[in-house]
Amino acid sequence: MSLPIVRQIASGAYRVEHEDRVAIVYVAGPPDDRWAFWNGQVYRNELPHGGRVDGSARTHAEPLLTAPMPATVVKVLVSNGSTVRRGDVVIVLEAMKMELAIRAPRDGIVAAVHCREGDLVQPESVLIDFAEARPDAENRP
Amino acid sequence: MLQRLLIANRGEIAIRIIKACRELGVESVAVYSDADARAAHVNAADRAVLVGPAPAGQSYLSIPRILRAVQESGADAVHPGYGFLSENATFAAACEAAGIVFVGPPSDVIARMGSKIEARRLMQAAGVPVVPGETPDEQSDAGIGRTAGRVGLPVVIKASAGGGGKGMRRVTRPEELQEAIQSARREAMAAFDDGTLYVERWFERPRHVEVQVLADGHGRIVHLYERECSIQRRHQKVIEESPSVALTSQLRDRLTEAAVSAARSVGYRNAGTIEFLLDTQGGSREAPFYFLEMNTRLQVEHPVTEQVTGVDLVRAQILVASGDPIPWTPGSLGQRGHAIEARIYAEDPARGFLPQAGRLWLYREPQGPGIRIDSGVEEGSEVSVHYDPLLAKVIAAGETRDVATSRLMDALRRFPVLGVRTNIRFLLRVLSHPRFQSGQIDTGFLDAEDAVLTASEPAGLPAVVRAAFEAHEDRATVPGAPGNGDRDDPWNRLKGWRG
Numbered sequence: 001m002s003l004p005i006v007r008q009i010a011s012g013a014y015r016v017e018h019e020d021r022v023a024i025v026y027v028a029g030p031p032d033d034r035w036a037f038w039n040g041q042v043y044r045n046e047l048p049h050g051g052r053v054d055g056s057a058r059t060h061a062e063p064l065l066t067a068p069m070p071a072t073v074v075k076v077l078v079s080n081g082s083t084v085r086r087g088d089v090v091i092v093l094e095a096m097k098m099e100l101a102i103r104a105p106r107d108g109i110v111a112a113v114h115c116r117e118g119d120l121v122q123p124e125s126v127l128i129d130f131a132e133a134r135p136d137a138e139n140r141p
Numbered sequence: 142m143l144q145r146l147l148i149a150n151r152g153e154i155a156i157r158i159i160k161a162c163r164e165l166g167v168e169s170v171a172v173y174s175d176a177d178a179r180a181a182h183v184n185a186a187d188r189a190v191l192v193g194p195a196p197a198g199q200s201y202l203s204i205p206r207i208l209r210a211v212q213e214s215g216a217d218a219v220h221p222g223y224g225f226l227s228e229n230a231t232f233a234a235a236c237e238a239a240g241i242v243f244v245g246p247p248s249d250v251i252a253r254m255g256s257k258i259e260a261r262r263l264m265q266a267a268g269v270p271v272v273p274g275e276t277p278d279e280q281s282d283a284g285i286g287r288t289a290g291r292v293g294l295p296v297v298i299k300a301s302a303g304g305g306g307k308g309m310r311r312v313t314r315p316e317e318l319q320e321a322i323q324s325a326r327r328e329a330m331a332a333f334d335d336g337t338l339y340v341e342r343w344f345e346r347p348r349h350v351e352v353q354v355l356a357d358g359h360g361r362i363v364h365l366y367e368r369e370c371s372i373q374r375r376h377q378k379v380i381e382e383s384p385s386v387a388l389t390s391q392l393r394d395r396l397t398e399a400a401v402s403a404a405r406s407v408g409y410r411n412a413g414t415i416e417f418l419l420d421t422q423g424g425s426r427e428a429p430f431y432f433l434e435m436n437t438r439l440q441v442e443h444p445v446t447e448q449v450t451g452v453d454l455v456r457a458q459i460l461v462a463s464g465d466p467i468p469w470t471p472g473s474l475g476q477r478g479h480a481i482e483a484r485i486y487a488e489d490p491a492r493g494f495l496p497q498a499g500r501l502w503l504y505r506e507p508q509g510p511g512i513r514i515d516s517g518v519e520e521g522s523e524v525s526v527h528y529d530p531l532l533a534k535v536i537a538a539g540e541t542r543d544v545a546t547s548r549l550m551d552a553l554r555r556f557p558v559l560g561v562r563t564n565i566r567f568l569l570r571v572l573s574h575p576r577f578q579s580g581q582i583d584t585g586f587l588d589a590e591d592a593v594l595t596a597s598e599p600a601g602l603p604a605v606v607r608a609a610f611e612a613h614e615d616r617a618t619v620p621g622a623p624g625n626g627d628r629d630d631p632w633n634r635l636k637g638w639r640g
Contacts, residue, residue, distance in 0.1 A: 016609055045602070
């Protein structure tokens with residue numbers, strides 16, 4: 001199989017000739033977080049050390065719930081000791097004028113609530129700790 | 142003719158209006174918040190006025206601050222665009238009181254149609270069919286719950302002041318009622334400062350078809366045919382088209398007649414849209430339709446109407462606001478070919494369509510026959526968490542629906558946006574879905590097909606993408622390599638924008 005032939009045609013734009021077909025691929029982003037666009041789809045490059053750039057692809061869960069984006073806390077529906085089932089709405093955030101329901105990622109007990117109604121929360125800031133974490137559960141809402 | 146028009150908005154719609162001003166020789170004034178100091182609409186206008194900090198409530202939504210900007214800039218008119226203050230009767234009345242032309246209907250019409258409850262009553266009086274439903278006198282959770290019981294589940298709870306899906310919740314099971322009522326009221330309070338709710342019957346698989354109308358100050362009202370907007374997620378439209386494949390010419394006649402009567406009965410002026418729900422459950426080609434609401438402003442999806450009628454709606458709005466009569470007689474306008482619009486949002490379909498914020502490291506709009514792009518960003522723009530995540534609208538026109546669809550899909554495949562996640566891939570999946578292609582769509586389509594439309598792509602990089610990544614790294618790391626930091630390389634003019 002032949003190797004692709006690549007030529008840069010504009011800033012961040014590459015013409016890639018491969019197996020008798022031509023693709024135009026766009027690449028951009030900081031060195032540790034490169035993104036590409038080809039044929040309507042976005043790809044993210046893996047870091048050299050094998051970890052994923054995209055934080056959502058963590059391999060194991062931590063017993064906490066984080067904010068997905070900068071947002072305002074509209075409602076906190078649980079408190080310390082609350083028992084939650086996977087999928088229960090635990091916090092309602094508002095961002096870009098829309099409400100986002102943040103759901104419990106798993107069954108468990110709330111160990112700590114780290115935000116109050118009206119707080120402005122930043123991405124990745126911890127909103128809730130869960131006491132019972134299952135190592136195989138997905139961390140993100 | 143208006144002399145100087147202040148555009149009380151941002152993003153793509155501000156730029157769209159600025160372009161119309163340029164063509165008409167009207168001076169344009171942009172307003173902006175701290176977060177938008179370097180936004181594209183600020184650069185596009187003849188002048189620009191800072192109105193306040195990033196939160197919309199202290200800038201784009203602040204009536205005193207917008208009015209002060211009007212005074213300071215010496216504008217004689219205001220165009221509100223859509224969203225923000227566009228359907229705020231208090232703002233329109235304040236403009237009227239200050240002798241400033243509001244490009245839109247009279248404030249009392251906005252107030253009447255802005256109360257969705259009052260609008261229902263007016264339409265019933267004008268003989269326009271409305272969706273079966275009820276407004277609870279008692280606005281408590283229990284009162285609204287009882288009303289929902291009387292209307293009969295499933296119902297949709299709506300905000301009287303609502304629009305754009307805000308303050309709207311569908312309820313199918315009794316145990317969902319309380320959370321739905323409370324969150325609808327909260328969202329309505331936050332968005333409109335009015336938590337009044339009403340209840341309508343929920344139709345299982347309706348189509349959303351709306352009619353564009355235009356009325357002047359001389360008693361003439363024309364319609365500019367329909368748009369079908371059945372492809373929506375949580376009442377937020379995603380893809381819109383004209384004509385609607387669901388209408389026979391007889392049904393189109395009845396629908397557009399109802400829309401014109403509705404507009405006439407409320408003394409409408411300027412551009413407006415009457416939204417109808419088309420109940421296709423019976424399978425009849427003459428499906429019953431019901432008035433949903435009237436939008437007393439320009440719509441996001443107005444370009445599809447412009448592409449099939451040839452009318453520049455924003456220009457027409459400015460002319461009507463200047464006191465000119467509409468130059469067309471009813472029936473003199475036609476629908477030519479087909480147009481489809483897709484809205485590109487900064488959102489991540491794989492994670493519940495979470496809005497995304499960040500810098501656009503790379504953003505290149507495609508070109509092609511029949512392709513029009515209305516956008517509010519450019520390469521290097523910062524997408525802020527403070528405002529709607531709409532980046533651009535791609536509108537494709539062609540002689541048939543198939544041609545328009547193919548053109549739209551080709552444009553989306555060639556529209557690189559890097560730096561924030563977008564719904565481009567999702568849009569392509571919608572457009573290539575057999576149900577979309579055959580026109581068998583309803584407002585439940587996106588929910589019903591969600592699993593297919595949002596499924597993650599297979600992991601791993603295609604060979605061509607891997608090769609491009611490698612070429613990019615070589616270019617970036619080899620000192621003196623072509624295109625790597627040479628000051629005279631024109632491509633490096635964009636360099637400062639890279640994150």
